[in-house]
Amino acid sequence: MTVTVTRLNVYPVKGLKGIAVASALATARGLAHDRRFMVVDAEGHFLSQREFPRMATVWTEIAGGELRLAAPDLDEVAVPLEPVEGEPLRATVWDFESLAIAPSREADRWLTEALGRPCRLVYMPDTTRRESRPRQAGPGHLVGFADGYAHLVISEASLEALNARLAHPVPMERFRPNIVVRGCGPFAEDGWTDFTAGAAALRMAKPCGRCQVTTTDQSTGEVTGPEPLATLSAWRMSPDFGAMFGMNAVTVRPGEIRVGDPVVPV
Numbered sequence: 001m002t003v004t005v006t007r008l009n010v011y012p013v014k015g016l017k018g019i020a021v022a023s024a025l026a027t028a029r030g031l032a033h034d035r036r037f038m039v040v041d042a043e044g045h046f047l048s049q050r051e052f053p054r055m056a057t058v059w060t061e062i063a064g065g066e067l068r069l070a071a072p073d074l075d076e077v078a079v080p081l082e083p084v085e086g087e088p089l090r091a092t093v094w095d096f097e098s099l100a101i102a103p104s105r106e107a108d109r110w111l112t113e114a115l116g117r118p119c120r121l122v123y124m125p126d127t128t129r130r131e132s133r134p135r136q137a138g139p140g141h142l143v144g145f146a147d148g149y150a151h152l153v154i155s156e157a158s159l160e161a162l163n164a165r166l167a168h169p170v171p172m173e174r175f176r177p178n179i180v181v182r183g184c185g186p187f188a189e190d191g192w193t194d195f196t197a198g199a200a201a202l203r204m205a206k207p208c209g210r211c212q213v214t215t216t217d218q219s220t221g222e223v224t225g226p227e228p229l230a231t232l233s234a235w236r237m238s239p240d241f242g243a244m245f246g247m248n249a250v251t252v253r254p255g256e257i258r259v260g261d262p263v264v265p266v
Contacts, residue, residue: 001183003183003184003263003264005179005197007177008031008258009176009178010178012036012067014039014146015048016069018060022259029143030151031151036082038093040100044100044122046093047115049213052115055115055221057220057221079103079107083101083103098128099125102122130145132149132205133148138203149249151251152248153189153246153247154245155181155188157187158189161187173219174213194265197261197262198258199256200251200256200257201252202249204249207246208241208244209243
């Protein structure tokens with residue numbers, strides 16, 4: 001059976017809602033515009049749904065060269081999709097600190113109201129180089145503000161296998177993948193190394209260790225209970241990676257990926 005891409009998701013702002021797209025350019029840092037923005041606190045540390053599940057209720061949209069944000073009971077706010085000007089500041093995601101720019105005081109005020117705490121919107125300029133861990137990815141692979149790697153790949157069969165163990169099935173959105181595929185067996189993606197997706201060539205780097213974000217309803221921002229993390233922790237726990245679900249990947253050859261494109265392990 002042919003393996004194909006069935007869904008592509010871009011998350012312009014780390015931790016906020018994603019956008020389903022019909023096609024995307026796989027760049028060196030990930031799908032175009034994926035996690036180039038991030039929300040930080042007054043000290044420049046990133047905010048996450050792990051601590052602030054309310055972030056799931058902030059919508060993102062890309063239109064007319066702008067990134068637009070919207071939330072319940074608030075008018076939308078827009079910033080340039082690729083800002084070249086802004087206040088320079090130091091931003092930290094996990095153990096990586098880099099120079100970022102804060103392009104809009106208006107967006108900062110808007111997000112502070114939407115999330116109920118002081119925060120700022122920052123952008124990673126092209127001059128900032130953040131690399132994935134070479135031990136897993138190999139040397140020189142870039143990433144934006146994603147947790148550590150350019151792409152997250154999950155098969156529909158893997159989700160079906162997980163849902164068969166749950167009393168209440170969960171949707172794919174709980175896992176915030178970039179590339180969803182169909183046509184392989186459950187967790188077949190775990191065994192891939194290099195593969196092509198459309199015109200792009202990618203390489204699996206490591207299993208994705210899951211956290212409590214998977215317990216947050218991505219439609220409402222509500223934490224629904226211990227699942228599916230409890231089941232994954234009992235079933236697919238690794239001493240190196242934690243509760244595994246999905247695979248992190250890096251870009252080997254940039255190229256366009258479209259929904260319906262074949263995925264070919266090489």
